[in-house]
Amino acid sequence: DVKVTQSSRYLVKRTGEKVFLECVQDMDHENMFWYRQDPGLGLRLIYFSYDVKMKEKGDIPEGYSVSREKKERFSLILESASTNQTSMYLCASSYPGLAQTGELFFGEGSRLTVL
Amino acid sequence: QKEVEQNSGPLSVPEGAIASLNCTYSDRVSQSFFWYRQYSGKSPELIMSIYSNGDKEDGRFTAQLNKASQYVSLLIRDSQPSDSATYLCAVTGRDDKIIFGKGTRLHILP
Numbered sequence: 001d002v003k004v005t006q007s008s009r010y011l012v013k014r015t016g017e018k019v020f021l022e023c024v025q026d027m028d029h030e031n032m033f034w035y036r037q038d039p040g041l042g043l044r045l046i047y048f049s050y051d052v053k054m055k056e057k058g059d060i061p062e063g064y065s066v067s068r069e070k071k072e073r074f075s076l077i078l079e080s081a082s083t084n085q086t087s088m089y090l091c092a093s094s095y096p097g098l099a100q101t102g103e104l105f106f107g108e109g110s111r112l113t114v115l
Numbered sequence: 116q117k118e119v120e121q122n123s124g125p126l127s128v129p130e131g132a133i134a135s136l137n138c139t140y141s142d143r144v145s146q147s148f149f150w151y152r153q154y155s156g157k158s159p160e161l162i163m164s165i166y167s168n169g170d171k172e173d174g175r176f177t178a179q180l181n182k183a184s185q186y187v188s189l190l191i192r193d194s195q196p197s198d199s200a201t202y203l204c205a206v207t208g209r210d211d212k213i214i215f216g217k218g219t220r221l222h223i224l225p
Contacts, residue, residue, distance in 0.1 A: 033213075042217035043159075043203070090158055102147045102207040106158035 003027070004107035006091050012113045019078040021110050023091030031094045031101055032074035034058075034066065036087040037109075043090070049074055050096060081114045088112075117142040119206050121216035129224050134191040136219050138204030141185070148180055150189045151203040153218065159203055163189060194223045 007022035025032065034046040035058075045058030047066040055066050063085060067075045074093075078085055088111050092104040118141045128134040136150075147166050151159035165171045165178040165187070177190040187206075191198055204216040 040217070043215040045213070101211045102149050102205055102213045103161055103164055104151075104159075104205075104213070106160065109158050 006107040021076040025093040029093035033092045119216035124220035136189040138187045147207040149205040
C-alpha cells in the first residue's frame with residue numbers, strides 16, 4: 001500500500017528555534033512536495049523537488065528551506081521559526097509526467113505551533 | 116496569476132440526492148484536472164482525475180470537464196453522510212505546477 005510518512009504529527013516550538021519536518025515515501029516517486037494549509041487560504045506550495053538533490057521554490061518559500069539527499073526523503077527546514085509559521089504542513093509525492101504529477105499522495109500532516 | 120476558483124460552501128445536500136461541485140480555472144492551457152476529498156482533520160486524498168473533455172465515471176462519482184468554458188465539476192450520486200467533507204479541485208498546466216482551489220465544504224443531510 002502506498003505510504004507517505006511524516007515524522008511528527010504534532011510539534012510545539014518556540015520563536016527562533018530551528019525546526020525539521022521529515023517526510024519519507026515508499027513508492028519510488030520522483031516528485032515530492034511540501035505544502036502548508038491554513039483556514040481560508042487553502043493549500044499553498046512551499047517547495048518541491050523532481051529529483052534527488054534538486055529543489056524548486058513554490059509560491060511561499062520565504063522562511064523555509066528543503067533538503068533532498070535521497071529519493072525517498074524530503075525534509076522541510078524552518079531556520080528560525082516564527083509565529084506566522086504556525087500551520088498544518090503536508091508532504092506529498094507523485095510520479096513524473098504531465099498527468100501523473102498532479103496525482104498526489106499525501107502524508108498525514110504535521111501540525112506545527114510556534115509560541 | 117493562475118487561479119482555481121471554488122465556492123467555499125457549505126453545500127448542503129439531502130442523503131440520496133446528487134451533489135454537484137463546481138470549479139473554474141483561469142489558465143487556458145491547463146492540461147490535467149483532479150478532485151481531492153479531505154475529511155476534517157485528515158489530509159487530502161485523490162478521488163478523480165480527468166484529462167480530456169467530457170465525462171469520466173467511477174462508481175458514484177462523475178467528473179466533467181469543459182475546456183472551452185474552463186470548467187470542471189464533480190457529481191456525487193446517491194450522496195451518503197460519509198461523503199461529507201471538503202472537496203478540493205486541482206489543476207496542472209504546461210509547467211507541471213499544481214494549483215489547488217480553496218475547496219468546497221459538502222454536508223450531506225441524513
